[in-house]
Amino acid sequence: MKHLLSLALALSAALALPSFAQTVALTPNSNGGSGTLPNGFDQIDFSMHNGNWARTLILPSAPRDGARVNIATDAALTSHLDASGVDIGINRIDLPTHANYSLSYSAADGFWTVLSGGTMTHSVPSNGTAVIADNPNKITYMRVSDAVFASKVSLPKAAAEGSIVVVKSTATQAVTVDPANRIYASSATLRSGDTFGYLYRADIGGWISIRSTVRHVAASAIVANQGTLPLSGSPRNLVELTDTDRIDQIVLPKTAGNRDRVTIRSQATANTVIAPANTGLYGTTTVRNGDEYQFMYVPARQRWELISSPSAFHQAGDLPSTGQLPDMVTPHMVVNAADGNTRAELLLPVARKTGDRVTIKTQATTAIKVRSGQTALAPLAAGEQVSYVADANKAWQRQTTTIDMLLLYSAKAATQLGADTMRARLVEGMGITNDTLENSLAKPRFRTVSTQQLTTPDSWKTQTDALNGAKDLAQVKTWRTQSKADGIYYEGNEEGCGQGFLGGNADFMMSVGMIACGTDVMSHELGHNMNVNHNTNFESGDRLVMNPVGGAPFFATPFVFLPELGIPLTVKMDGLNEVKVIDDRAPTVAAFR
Ligand SMILES: [Zn+2]
Numbered sequence: 395m396k397h398l399l400s401l402a403l404a405l406s407a408a409l410a411l412p413s414f415a416q417t418v419a420l421t422p423n424s425n426g427g428s429g430t431l432p433n434g435f436d437q438i439d440f441s442m443h444n445g446n447w448a449r450t451l452i453l454p455s456a457p458r459d460g461a462r463v464n465i466a467t468d469a470a471l472t473s474h475l476d477a478s479g480v481d482i483g484i485n486r487i488d489l490p491t492h493a494n495y496s497l498s499y500s501a502a503d504g505f506w507t508v509l510s511g512g513t514m515t516h517s518v519p520s521n522g523t524a525v526i527a528d529n530p531n532k533i534t535y536m537r538v539s540d541a542v543f544a545s546k547v548s549l550p551k552a553a554a555e556g557s558i559v560v561v562k563s564t565a566t567q568a569v570t571v572d573p574a575n576r577i578y579a580s581s582a583t584l585r586s587g588d589t590f591g592y593l594y595r596a597d598i599g600g601w602i603s604i605r606s607t608v609r610h611v612a613a614s615a616i617v618a619n620q621g622t623l624p625l626s627g628s629p630r631n632l633v634e635l636t637d638t639d640r641i642d643q644i645v646l647p648k649t650a651g652n653r654d655r656v657t658i659r660s661q662a663t664a665n666t667v668i669a670p671a672n673t674g675l676y677g678t679t680t681v682r683n684g685d686e687y688q689f690m691y692v693p694a695r696q697r698w699e700l701i702s703s704p705s706a707f708h709q710a711g712d713l714p715s716t717g718q719l720p721d722m723v724t725p726h727m728v729v730n731a732a733d734g735n736t737r738a739e740l741l742l743p744v745a746r747k748t749g750d751r752v753t754i755k756t757q758a759t760t761a762i763k764v765r766s767g768q769t770a771l772a773p774l775a776a777g778e779q780v781s782y783v784a785d786a787n788k789a790w791q792r793q794t795t796t797i798d799m800l801l802l803y804s805a806k807a808a809t810q811l812g813a814d815t816m817r818a819r820l821v822e823g824m825g826i827t828n829d830t831l832e833n834s835l836a837k838p839r840f841r842t843v844s845t846q847q848l849t850t851p852d853s854w855k856t857q858t859d860a861l862n863g864a865k866d867l868a869q870v871k872t873w874r875t876q877s878k879a880d881g882i883y884y885e886g887n888e889e890g891c892g893q894g895f896l897g898g899n900a901d902f903m904m905s906v907g908m909i910a911c912g913t914d915v916m917s918h919e920l921g922h923n924m925n926v927n928h929n930t931n932f933e934s935g936d937r938l939v940m941n942p943v944g945g946a947p948f949f950a951t952p953f954v955f956l957p958e959l960g961i962p963l964t965v966k967m968d969g970l971n972e973v974k975v976i977d978d979r980a981p982t983v984a985a986f987r
Pocket of ligand 1: 922928942
């Protein structure tokens with residue numbers, strides 16, 4: 395037996411031999427021109443020089459425990475390292491000329507950690523305290539252990555935008571991160587082996603929790619806590635339901651750390667229900683096999699906000715001939731209809747809960763009648779995208795206001811790009827606009843009722859000429875009357891990027907975009923038409939669609955949050971709610987024609 399064992403060891407050593415190359419020195423040129431570092435080495439020394447450079451470095455995808463990567467560059471151009479697998483919680487590390495980094499991989503953590511390089515500091519507690527001084531280096535690690543222990547780590551008051559602090563603990567006793575100087579006091583109790591990351595945002599003057607050790611909460615622990623999910627001390631909590639560890643219903647706790655997250659997913663055969671207590675009324679929050687829900691606790695609203703949830707998708711043509719939609723099994727149902735895939739009538743789901751939402755999108759040329767039980771609702775016309783929400787009495791209410799649009803493109807722009815491209819640009823712009831409204835949970839949706847090629851006067855030189863001129867052209871007025879369009883959007887090749895009237899009466903429901911710019915201009919200009927002015931002063935510091943140069947596809951609203959950081963999408967100074975402005979104006983605009 396002993397003999398066989400040593401033979402097996404010898405064999406495995408022999409088989410492993412090709413990967414015993416251990417250390418390798420590479421440059422982009424000796425790595426096939428790539429910055430993607432290969433697997434199979436214990437150490438890679440990767441260097442870059444002028445003429446031997448890669449824009450993006452990617453760490454080995456299947457590293458061994460303890461694998462080491464040393465990066466050095468003297469190239470004039472800045473590269474960046476994809477840091478999505480690094481414990482610092484940001485997605486990239488810039489590598490300017492003379493940057494040096496050493497990283498190692500821990501299989502137990504599942505992360506790379508930065509050993510040295512750049513402007514970084516490795517700290518440990520001193521005399522039982524772990525206070526990080528103001529204006530720290532770009533990356534600061536604070537490592538707490540039994541040998542060098544502090545029960546509390548304090549983050550600095552002043553720091554440069556984008557600074558990172560990574561707190562790691564291997565101590566037997568719990569370690570907490572002081573809520574002082576943190577924007578949101580998320581749970582911050584580290585157990586042995588935990589890594590919690592914090593990012594400094596100068597625009598809001600404080601630290602925000604980023605990548606942190608995810609705490610797995612067993613269903614049995616929820617059962618032991620009388621059905622309420624127990625708080626774990628980590629800002630990130632995960633419940634994975636299986637056939638051997640599940641519970642019928644989960645109640646989220648009454649309070650939690652600010653911006654704490656709970657993710658619930660299931661691989662179990664039987665369903666689990668997330669109770670509505672301590673959440674907004676989000677409808678049928680049933681966790682089926684394969685479903686995933688994420689909630690975030692917001693103390694200002696004293697509840698868990700639903701951040702992501704599954705949707706159920708149906709094709710109208712697959713429904714029974716009565717058009718009866720199935721019962722709600724998720725908070726949101728999406729139904730698609732088109733010619734050859736439609737029903738004369740759709741009956742909204744019978745089983746539903748307050749907050750449930752059904753969205754019907756139709757391209758079918760014949761109208762679709764909509765009914766809730768015996769109650770007839772307004773029928774859907776071609777191109778409409780309408781949502782229905784179950785109200786406090788679980789009655790289905792139409793939520794969407796449809797605004798009809800006449801879309802124009804100039805003959806000159808069509809000569810330049812082709813009429814097909816111009817039409818495709820308008821379709822894309824309309825899609826982005828409606829997605830932006832959906833992302834922001836706004837009520838109106840735009841619908842194209844006519845698309846026309848317009849021969850424009852040679853006197854139009856700028857976007858302002860087009861904006862002021864188009865609305866008064868007899869041809870445009872005729873098209874608008876014929877198509878009963880509430881508003882007009884024009885795309886041409888005049889000088890500029892885009893412009894729209896701010897609010898105003900029916901004559902001024904008009905905006906323009908230019909082919910020199912992207913198709914997302916339409917969402918910004920239609921925002922102006924809906925009476926939203928430019929906003930730069932967002933609480934998040936992130937650019938949204940109504941920034942003068944555009945931005946992320948969201949209108950500002952305090953009830954929608956940046957997914958990663960949990961910052962509400964509101965304007966900092968006055969709390970302006972762009973979505974409310976848009977919602978309030980929508981019925982007026984929809985009644986223009
Ligand atoms: Zn603008």
